[in-house]
Amino acid sequence: MSVPPGQADSADFIPCAHDYQVSCGNCRLNAICLPLALESEDIDQLDRIIQRSKPLQKSQHLYRQADEFESVYAVRSGALKAYRTTDDGREQVTGFYFPGEILGFDGIGNNAHASSAKALETSAICEIPFSSLQKLSSLMPNLQRHFFQLMSREITEDQQLITLLSKNSADERVAALMLSISTRNARRKLSATQFRLPMSRVDIGNYLGLTVETVSRVFSRMQKLSILRVDNKEIEILDPAGLRHMANLSH
Amino acid sequence: MSVPPGQADSADFIPCAHDYQVSCGNCRLNAICLPLALESEDIDQLDRIIQRSKPLQKSQHLYRQADEFESVYAVRSGALKAYRTTDDGREQVTGFYFPGEILGFDGIGNNAHASSAKALETSAICEIPFSSLQKLSSLMPNLQRHFFQLMSREITEDQQLITLLSKNSADERVAALMLSISTRNARRKLSATQFRLPMSRVDIGNYLGLTVETVSRVFSRMQKLSILRVDNKEIEILDPAGLRHMANLSH
């Protein structure tokens, strides 16, 4: 399954997102994905278990609910959504994943994925086989702790979403999501004020427990208040303070 | 901090919940808490790091949000709620914890508890210092995997709650909670149809994203339909199938 090294990039060229043969050691996302004090030989070991052979086209699945769990996945480029299908066939979007973020942890518990993951746009993925990761974690305490931390943060984020759904108005929910995306963009050294949403209004509404119409109305309202400029999926945050105020959470 | 062995129980007496010096090896909850193929000497090692010196009175805190994270905790008897306090001072109950269940995982991510945990009634707790657990996990692959699984299941459960909050009506939410408690009771060999709720209506409403009044009305409605008998905190499920139907989820 390994892919032959592509045409040689010039040496000083920063590896672009589509060069999916880049190793963790010189991946520009490693500050997000692996903020670890690992020896370079440790990184080599990790590199060796990671598979980078999975560029995904828009709307293709990375895994599906109830698939056997084998790996967790780091997003290298693009964006994905994770969603659960309920017994009566409805869908619930449980998260959006951007470059540097890791998904698939919900599959460990029962050896089967508890959600499906679908590409929102063309996405490059690093696959991390979990059994290898477990072995490596036993040998590298830092790595073990790192993955405990990643899972713990996923729990914390889910709990934030629970709070959002349980306590906040439509305005607050949408504002909070815009702020979240903005923050995560900044972490990747991208603009915190201008970006293109990779997901549809339906996905946003589904994620936030709102209908499409309500999401749309909130965007219109925000635009009228000059908090956001909205042009279909292109978003510009005109008034970050106003947006934070609307989100009603000062984090 | 260690407590002297209590008055000797007669040898054939099943250790009761208040005998908090029982070891994991003969704890009647270990099928829930530690369903592991561990050598008895492994269990001994685990026993040695676990501290059982924390009986908690009703409304006392086990830990508070932003406290330094040191341990995760297994409930031995009683019940607790976990809740987050938002920036603007409101509370969100994120979970209820019953005997055999483990809480505190959300603190690993940032070395500080992301929620508070409070006893809903007198509760006995096993404290599991996380640094010891990490070391032990490196040596015992089964144990490492077990804790990855526990955290993964917490993620899955949070995502179920997200779905519930996002997609389900008040009736469905309350019904789902009653079913969850019933199932967890059954796992502990207690009645699946009769139990006493340890939490208040306020807590239930808070957890489910509803007001107290709505929770109360749902209970009244369920009683009118002969699905439940409700006498303050005493619950009897009269029509389990009807309850499942009302919850609108067949799991």
Added chain:
DNA sequence: CGTTCCATTGAGATGTGTCAATTCAAGTGG
């Protein structure tokens, strides 16, 4: 036997959902 907290019930207000129509954007085939 008050006092206090918790739970229940009712009446009315409101935010968001539902239904429906329109516009806009993207892709397809003639």
Added chain:
DNA sequence: CCACTTGAATTGACACATCTCAATGGAACG
């Protein structure tokens, strides 16, 4: 390159589930 189709987003009018406010009832506790 232009019609045509299709899906996504917006906007409006109305309905309804849940919230809010308020009063009452009941259990627990000193």
